[in-house]
Amino acid sequence: MNTRTLGALARQTLTGLRAFLVLTVILGIAYPVAVWAVGRAAFPDNATGQLVEVAGTPVGSAIIGQQFNEPNLFHSRPSAGSYDPLASGPSNLGPSNPDLLKQIDRRRTEVAESEGIAPADVPADALTASGSGLDPYISPEYAELQVPRVARLNGLTVGRVELLLEATTDGRILGYLGEPKVNVLELNLAVQNAADHG
Structure with a gap:
């Protein structure tokens, strides 16, 4: 060279x-x-995870889903990562995977029994996890079918719980993007507040 x-x-x-x-x-x-x-x-609110506080104590995040097992509260969408922010993500099981199909059948049976409805009436977001596994929202349809149970167990009228549901339902972005959704944490806090104060 x-x-x-x-x-x-x-x-x-x-x-x-x-x-x-x-x-x-x-x-x-x-x-x-x-x-x-x-x-x-x-x-600026996203920097702290949009923490929600009650009487100065953090009770959750407005943008990160959490599990609610109590029968008197609205239940969240299933999570593939057990609502662990460090395990955020989907299950990666395909639509024909036998394990996923068993999970869906089990969830359908559980929701139908707890809400007193036909299994065919259980909405999809009650059966499958979101892509993140941490979706803080459920559909208005899933929330609506939980109203009678939540009202009965909290000593509230169905009409009162439906008003709380309506107040915590977010519409489509700009009126046409996405679907209406309900923030489960905000709705449960509203229900607890209504139950505590009559």
């Missing part, structure tokens, strides 16, 4: 190294910091 070739190779290597360093600083440091800063400025 002659001197001219070695010089060209050295220049190309140096140019590539400079490009690598510049792009690393821009795309590996500056861009992520800028996106983080914009996100913090635009959505």
Whole structure:
């Protein structure tokens, strides 16, 4: 290899190294910091997980689902990771997987029995976990079928619980994006407050 070739190779290597360093600083440091800063400025509540407090004590997060087993409360959507934020994610079981089908059948039976409805009337979000496994929302349909049980066990009228459900139901974004949804934690807190104060 002659001197001219070695010089060209050295220049190309140096140019590539400079490009690598510049792009690393821009795309590996500056861009992520800028996106983080914009996100913090635009959505300041998300930095703390949108903690919900009652009398100064954190009781959950408005954006991270949690399990409610108590019979007098609305139940959340199933979680593939047992509501553990560190295990967030789907089950990765395909729609024909026998294990998933058994889970769905078991959940359908449990929900139908606890709510006193036909198994065919159990909505999909009562049977399957979300992609994150931490969905804080359920559909209005799933919430609606739980109203009689929650009302009876809390000594409230069905009409009162339906009003609480309506107040905690979020509509479509901008009126047409997504589906209406109910934040389970907010609804359960409203139910508990109503039960405590008559």
